[in-house]
Structures are given as C-alpha cells and as structure tokens.
Amino acid sequence: MVSRVIPVDEFDLVIFGGTGDLARRKILPALFRRFCAGQMERGARIIGAARSEMDNEGYREFVREALREFGTGRACEEGTLEGFCKTLSYITVDARGTDGWSALAAMMKPGVVRAFYFSVGPSLFGDLAERLHQYGMADADSRIVVEKPFGRDLATARALNDTLALHFDESQIYRIDHYLGKETVQNLMAVRFGNMLFEPLWNAQYVDHIQITVAETVGVGGRGEYYDRSGAMRDMVQNHLMQLLCLIAMEPPAKFDPDAVRDEKLKVIRALDPVPPEDIVRGQYLAETDDPDKPGYLAHAENPRSKTESFIAMRLAISNWRWKGTPFYLRTGKRLKARTSEIAVVFKDTPHSIFGPEAGRHRNILTIRLQPNEGMELGVTIKEPGPGGMRLIDVPLDMSFAEALGPEAEEVPDAYERLIMDVIRGNQTLFMRGDEVEAAWAWTDPLIEGWEARGDAPVPYESGSSGPEDALMLMHRDGRRWREIRA
Ligand code: BG6
Secondary structure, three states: OOOOOOOEOOEEEEEEOOOOHHHHHHHHHHHHHHHHOOOEOOOOEEEEEEOOOOOHHHHHHHHHHHHHHOOOOOOOOOOHHHHHHHOEEEEEOOOOOOOOHHHHHHHOOOOOEEEEEEOOOHHHHHHHHHHHHHOOOOOOOEEEEEOOOOOOOHHHHHHHHHHHHOOOOHHHEEEOOHHHHOHHHHHHHHHHHOOOOOHHHOOOOOEEEEEEEEEOOOOOOOOHHHHHHHHHHHHHHHHHHHHHHHHHHOOOOOOOOHHHHHHHHHHHHHOEOOOOHHHEEEEEEOOOOOOOOOOOHHHHHOOOOOOOOOEEEEEEOEOOOOOOOOOEEEEEEOOEOOOEEEEEEEEOOOOOOOOOHHHOOOOOEEEEEEEOOOEEEEEEEEEOOOOOOOOEEEEEEEEEHHHHHHHHHHHOOOHHHHHHHHHHHOOOOOOEOHHHHHHHHHHHHHHHHHHHHHOOOOEEEOOOEOOOHHHHHHHHOOOOOOOOOOO
C-alpha cells in the first residue's frame, strides 16, 4: 500500500503570537502530530515570534508543556518530541515597532516555502503585513495565514482585505475557517460528488428541507468579553455554518481546484435571501440552578444588560433553480444538552403510499455527523419483520467512519493538521477567499443591523436544553421538527 503521508516541502513557518493560546492548543500540537506522522521534511523549521523575551530553549520548554497538556498524538515514539523541539526556535519581535525584524529576516532560509501565521488579534494584521514587506519577507513564495474573526462586518472585512492586498496577492493569503479542515466536512464533497446515488436527488424536487445543527455544551466563560461583542451570529454562523451550508448547497465544481470550489460556494452565499425577523430566534443561556459553577450568559459576559445571543436558529432560503422552495434550518448555541454537529438532509415523502394511510409517514433522512463519532447515516423504510401485515419502520443504514475505516480512522487528523499542511503545499481549496468572506458579511450585516435597530433581546433558555422554545416553533409552524440534540 502506498503511504498516505506525503511529506511536504521544506519550510520556514513563523508563528506570530507563538506563545498565545491558539498556538499552544492547536497550532503547535497539530504540527507535532504531522512531525510524528513523518510529514515534515528534515530542515523544516518553526519559529515562534512574540513580544515576550525568551530564548530558544525557553520556547522549547513552553512547547513541551503545551504538548503535554494538549495531546501529543498516539503514534509518537519517545524521543520524537526532542526531534520536534529541534525544529523550534524563537524570536522576540514587536509587531508595531522595529525590534526583532531585521533578525527575523536574517533567519529566513532562502529557497524554501515561507509561511507566516498571524495568530494574533486582527488589529495587528496590517502591521505584520507591512513589516514583512518592509523587511523583504513578503516575496512571491511567502504565504500568510490569518485566523477568524475576519472582520466584524462588511466594512471591517473589506478594510482588512485591502490592507493585506497592499503587500500580498490573494493567492498568498490563507484565511482559516477550521471547520473546512474537519475530515467529515471534506467528506461532504466526496459523498456528493464521488457517488452517483445522491446528486440526482439533491434538489428542491426531492429534498423537503435541510437542518444544520452545531450544538456545544460549553459556555462562554473565560472569553466573555470577546464573545459579547460577537454573539453566535458572528462567531459561528457567518463562518462555520455558512461554510457547511455552501458545501451542502453548491453546484458541482468542474474540478477540485481552489477557485472552482470557491466560485461555487460564493454563488450559494450570493443566492441567499435576506431573512425576515420572524425566521430568526436568538437566545441566551440561563444559569444552571443547582450548580454555582455554571453561571448564566449575562454573568459570563459580565454585562447584565447584554443583548448578545449565545444561541441562534434561523430559516434560510436559497433563491436558485436547485433550491427554490427547500428551506435550510440552521441552529447553533452554547450550553446546550450535548456537543454535536450534524447536517440532516430530509427527503420528501413518497408521492403516494401503496401501503395505505395506516402505514404512516416515512421519510429518508441522510445524516452527516461532523462530531463526535464522525459518520453518515441513511434512514430507510423497511417492513417490520414478522407476520401480521405490512407494517413499516425506519431503520438506519449506519456508517461510522471509525468502524468502517478500522484502526486507521484513529489517525484522522485534526482540522489544523490538514490546514497547515495545505498552506505549505500551497493548496487554497479549504481556505476562504476574500470575496467569499465579504459576501458572507454582506448577507449577515443587515440581519444584525435589523435586530439592533429593533432593540430585540434574545430569549432566555435553560442550560442543558435544546435552546429556546421559540426555536422549536420555528420548525413546528412549518409542520417540521428539529432532530434531537444528542451526543
Ligand atoms: C470557534 C468559535 O471558531 O469554534 C467557538 O469561536 C466555538 O466559539 C468553536 O466553540 C467550535 O469549534 P469546534 O471545532 O469545537 O466545533
């Protein structure tokens, strides 16, 4: 069998914000796992860059700590950690000043891939891009990686795009949405465009509606200040849920190449109708009554008058030939009853039941589970076994990827592993293009402006529930219901 790990070219990866939370939790552990998997060529170098004074050994110790805390990858042998640490170095730089920049430029190895990861607040993106240019590091082979939030509305996203465009071409800018790196999210494209079975039915003629749920059990404690300025709409819908919606709804691209895929996603966003207020439900979680350690949203946000939503459910319509008449229901929230993300494609009833009304109503539902237990399930109707007439039941054809793929599935890479390796390979398919981000904001902005202008307050919901009652009503009034949120 051909090895599935194809080593990437030699690279220099500079992580600005190299001592920050994202670097500790995600970026460095992801790089370490790829190192363990043998994907990094000898000579690959990771350079942590931040304001704090630290030497190389200090940084290596910082990284060892981070890896101890945030997972090291099972396949790793003793001693590999030290091998990984040898790839690490550290430099003190001041993003807004001149300190450290000449030294950083001098460190860069000529002739290898150069990637600069902006793991810092967006207010520093412009300064970093400018400094990289000024110190001769923004050449044609360099790439920059930027994290969300990419702006907080259309105007700020545009300004950011313009700033980055001063020194980098679009082909050098990698805007991360980590949902696109999730294995099952990519599988969405494989399922749709690698099988004959689904695509002919994938339209308003056969699909009754589609539900997308991203439910979390955590609250916003610890990041209340950021979250209170964002809310579920900016934090989750404008990016992660929008990306899921695009992959589910887009037309087949002519090929699996970055611009072909992103062109199709962009068309979906542009075809989204504005959402009337009655099709949006916003909520805020309440404190857990018997657990003083689980305060409600207002306490977490430290803002008793906050009108920011920790939950949102919406009914969306896509005005194009494929989807006219098929609603898309989206919901996401914190402190819900289980951590689960899934997409359910609910097919229409058969046009006529030969089994008579007593056979009841049965529907095929294709469920794509993103987490936990990545997999797919197709609900099909069969005859209940046994004598006594034709009674119909729905049974799942269940395919858990872990079971189907065996032990190899344990090695399913974390989203960041795939995305960082794609940066080094120079493959932008799983990254958002500037126009895509702007189109998503252009659709989001009027909705947010609308509820702000009306002064709408989110409705409270119980911690550990499925969200506010009103969200249930959003579907009930259409004669439909949400799938149960369960792990
Ligand atoms: C982040 C959001 O982008 O995604 C968080 O800022 C959210 O609020 C997280 O918790 C969810 O990611 P995942 O991979 O745990 O589903």
